[in-house]
Amino acid sequence: SNQPAAEPSAQGSAPAPAPAASGNDQPGEKVVIGFSAPAADHGWIAAIAKNAEAAAKQYSDVEFKPVEPTNDINAQISAVESLIAAKVNALVILPNDGQQLNQIALQATAAGIPVVNLDRVFPDKLAYRTWIGGDNYGMGVAAGHYVGKKLKDKGVANPVIVEIQGIATLPLTQDRSKGFADALKTYGFSVTAKQDAQFTVETGNKVAANLLQAHKKIDAMWNHDDDQGVGVLAAINEAGRKEFFMVGGAGSANAMREIQSGGSVLEATVTYSPTMASSAIKLARLIAQGKGMSDLVENQVPQSITLASETITKENVQTYLPLGFES
Amino acid sequence: MNGVLSLTGRRFGEARHLGLVIALVLLAVVGLVTVPENFATASNLVSILSLAATIGVITVGMTFVIIGGGIDLSVGAIMALASVWATTLATQAFGPFIMAVCAILVGTGAGLVNGLLIAYGRMVPFIATLAMLVAARGLAQRMSDRKTQLIQQGNEAIVALSTTRVLGIPLLVYIFALVVAVGWIVLNRTTFGRRTYAVGGNPEAARLAGIDVRRHTMLLYALSGFCCGVAAILIMARTTTGSSTHGDLYELDAIAAVIIGGTLLTGGRGTIIGSILGLLIFTLITNLFILNGLNTSDQLVAKGLIIVVAVLLQRRNLKERAT
């Protein structure tokens, strides 16, 4: 059958992309899509890889060619080099660092291979055909508004706001923090303390345990990443602290369940959905086949697509739960 | 004359730890001065010990391995594998006790494989345990499908190790203390422990004295794996999860603690107490930084400097004693 499979994965972690209304999903010319991403030692990144693969499987005209995920820039460059050498029809790249892979993406483009830049952006627009990704700044803003509004409503003066970042050297972390700070500023608040963790449960736990010792009374906490959030929550429970509320980030299924059940300090999370990988594969296919997005008027796929960061709370968690990824 | 010699011998040991104790005290003073209201609280001290517990258990095993002339790079990965194995839904169905047993068995088993490769396959410990590091992490990822595995309802007994307190101290700190105590006794009071010094200090002499050096070496790695299994239980308790990302770079921290504690990488010398003091220094440094709100980059620079100063201080102290 040439129709996309109805249910892509039993796990449910890769949401089934809705079939396009037009004939875009009809099989076209056969294309090979190369895919390179960081190593999947993180729930979100793992979901990215899975979603990409699941999306590709839906099309009989797509040959999916992933390369070894790695966290070493040097090796990722080498991996993309090998994809260029294999003359794939389109490339989907989630770079470890957009700036550092810019050069190789330029080479790919120069070799006539359209590059779909996933999430972490290449600084040079010549380096990619289309960018699709999340809105890190917007994510910070969403969290900032939730925290700011809630504290304002409560009438807290000089609140203690604590921020647990992800990997500090990633540009996305800096964007998130900036959005958070900017949004808080509109309420006249600022971040009291921030520390960075490594996107893992254990580092989240360690940083949180120490932060809780540093601040005996906290009003609100934003944790950038729901993966490490599991560890953060464990530390909070261990310390028996309940006086504050917490906002998560990314939107893992686990965090959503926690929000849904209530009774936890975790009240909300702001999304950064790995579904973007499914879309990226779809876009790469369309570009390689020279098609446009059928819901749009344009004949070609747009140059950039930014996902909105949404705020999930107890009220709307029901609708988001199916999209949550297992961290 | 001989009396003097053996006396200096004992003083020497004390002086070695004295340097570490001085460094710890200095750090504590820094804490008291910079964050008086938060540092010397009972809850902060408990928090420091809880943070040190997981890696502390691993450090005990590592001390044995290094005194025995080896090195174990795979500790963090083995701990991750054990934590994942113990938290699969299949294992969790058997309840918390079996989960704990499973973690320990997996850890010991992986350690045993290390030991076999090194003792009987005659692989260099660095390479064998590096291979184990890579393979165990891969296996842990496969088993967990790269997902963090939550401890299910009904198995909270595991998490209780972290949340239940006796005399205000979480159970896992007691476990840590127990492992240290048993480690000390085994190292100092049993033939197994004493022979570890011989196997590490002069394997040829040990062999000539009739010790089965290979078997002993194998057991040392199994012991280290066992400690990783125990550590897996503790990390599961603390984070309420099993995950292939647990214990990242623990090997470096554990080895550093052992070496700063006065154990030579060449084997044959060292103490458990020294390793634990070394580890507490590292834990205390991190705690102080976060209490003071330093950012990570500055933390790193300061950490490097503190390590250098602590070691030079310790050396100075030693030298004064020696002359």
Added chain:
Amino acid sequence: MNGVLSLTGRRFGEARHLGLVIALVLLAVVGLVTVPENFATASNLVSILSLAATIGVITVGMTFVIIGGGIDLSVGAIMALASVWATTLATQAFGPFIMAVCAILVGTGAGLVNGLLIAYGRMVPFIATLAMLVAARGLAQRMSDRKTQLIQQGNEAIVALSTTRVLGIPLLVYIFALVVAVGWIVLNRTTFGRRTYAVGGNPEAARLAGIDVRRHTMLLYALSGFCCGVAAILIMARTTTGSSTHGDLYELDAIAAVIIGGTLLTGGRGTIIGSILGLLIFTLITNLFILNGLNTSDQLVAKGLIIVVAVLLQRRNLKERAT
């Protein structure tokens, strides 16, 4: 008699490398079988060498340090620091040549600090270079404000090392080859190299033979730092950036390559060729995985197994020769 003896002596050396060569050949065969159309292409071979170049340069320095009885955990961090320092806007204003000089000076300087701490401060190499690892990464983060620093227009000459090809091979591969060749010559044909073996093999004997062991030790770390500086230039060329995240865990890879190449961690023995062969094995493994598009977790497991098999194979080969 003499002829036979020295022949076996030489054969022994060859046999050691032979094991590595066999492992390489086997991996190549796997490549030819699994991805015939992509593996044996010129562009893939060039790609392998480019990938190996950065860490290869570091491995040369590491070989010296380890033969000299030490260890250098700070290589990756020093490379990162050198790359960041060389790509600050202030440095970039002086043009590509000064940038390169700056990278080398920073690398050598950091290595010198290691050397001073170890040789004259008498710190254990493991701890001193661990402190440098931590501090250099922290400093690199501070300098770069944790941001990736792009090479500006006008300084593309640096990037050209990666993009310009002579006879189809990028310049940086030539630099790699040059460093290996010079390293080999220094180790095998100069007094410095000979003394390195002496200092690592028996420092007391070296001292009593009139070698200034401390000075030599210091120079070894400076040399390693110098190699990190050169590696920084190469990584800047390849990534077009300086970053505090460059070279993460390179220390493990470099040490592993050196040890798999037959150099003992205890010092006094080893070859540059062995180290480079060891490194190529690791690089080839990665390349094969890339080409085959294996799933990550399986790759890790396979990598662990391959390392074990390669080493056991090598040992077996040695043993056959010996008896």
Added chain:
Amino acid sequence: MLIMSGIVKQFPGVRALDGVDLDVRAGEVHCLLGQNGAGKSTLIKVLAGVHQPDEGTIELNGEAIRPSSPVDAIRLGVATMYQELDLVDGLSVAENILLGHEPTRLGFTRRRALRSTATEILTRLGHGEIKPSTEVGRLSPAAKQVVSMARALSHEARVIVMDEPSAALAHDEVANLFRIIRELTSQDVAVVYISHRLEEIREIGDRVTVLKDGRTVAVGLPARDTPTSQVVSLMTGRNVEYVFPPRSGVAPGAEVLRVENLTAPGVFTDISFAVRAGEIVGLAGLVGSGRSEILEAVYGARRASGRVLLEGASVSRSTTKAVRHGMGLAPEERKAQALLLDQSVTANITLGSLSRYARFGWLDRAREDVEARQLVETLDIRPPDPQRPIKTLSGGNQQKAVLARWLLNGRKLLLLDEPTRGVDVGARAELYAVIRKLADDGIGVLLVSSEVPEVLGLADRVLVIREGRVIHEGAATDLDEHAVLDMIMEGSAA
């Protein structure tokens, strides 16, 4: 009681044992003689289960045995003191003595039993003053030798093998050792005794087996009655005069070395003396009297107050400078202090004079090889292959290579610490000749030896050291062995 016959052991490239026979009776001291590299140590390692023989049989009390590991041999009643000290530095004296068969209960060491057993053995050895709790790494070489001996005695052995036990011992210690050996033999224990000192063989031995080039050349010679010349010619295949080379009679030249008030607290005090060109000055003293330390301090390898002048100029205290100014030291413990075990003989010989073969740091390996080869021939280092890793040479041949290191380039002053330790009779005579020739060529030599006859026979002038002080200085010809021993011992009992 113990019969080894037709033992063959092949190492890569060397046939170390080529059909050796040994026949030891209960209650006797059976001496094993042979040149350096003859295969003595290898033979006893075969007996001790360290090496497996390629051919041959071993019979103990009429039973064929084939010890496959050291544990095996120990269980069969064969205890061994190896030539190279094999102790564990990080463990205590008591733990070293009983290593491998510690008294235990449920895996726990019975520490009191451990200590008392060790004390008992040490007391039996006449060294009750060595504390069982001392860390072995902190003992002097001599004390380590005692511990090593104690370990061999700790087993219920029927055969005790001693490989050059006296090499690191001084005169009174050797007497002590002999007392122990007699005690053992009176209990019907057989002792296999290896030494290069023929006078010891004569004193303690019952029968002698002589090895040459991995073969037995004489069995069961009576130790006391066989003439020395016969033993030596059996060992070497030629006649060697075990004599010291004649002193030249030329008056010594200008002062090469002057040492003034050299003091290292607790080790030696107020040492002053001079060495002239062409003169050999010997330091005599008990083990532990501080002679090695004096040598090291002169060489700049050990901190001490006072002045050291080389040809009138003060030398700063570093070994590098010492070597540059023309000194050379052949240290006492060759394995720990002198050798690069993994390296070739050549690399070991040229280590002290690398710059001689280098231009701008570039080594001229051909020249290096030629000169090393010459020295290997001059000193008769066997096997005569300079490319061989030095660790595969026998102990005595290694010692020769250590000496060779300083014969390469014009030294002004040589410091020799026990230069003939473990060197066989024939080679010894050659070494004496070499040392004398060096002096005749105008080099100053400072010699430390625990063998008083050696000091007296070789040196021109002798300093007697006791407890870190010079108690006598005078011409060697004015002294005899008894006079020196009296001076050395006097007061040492207190």
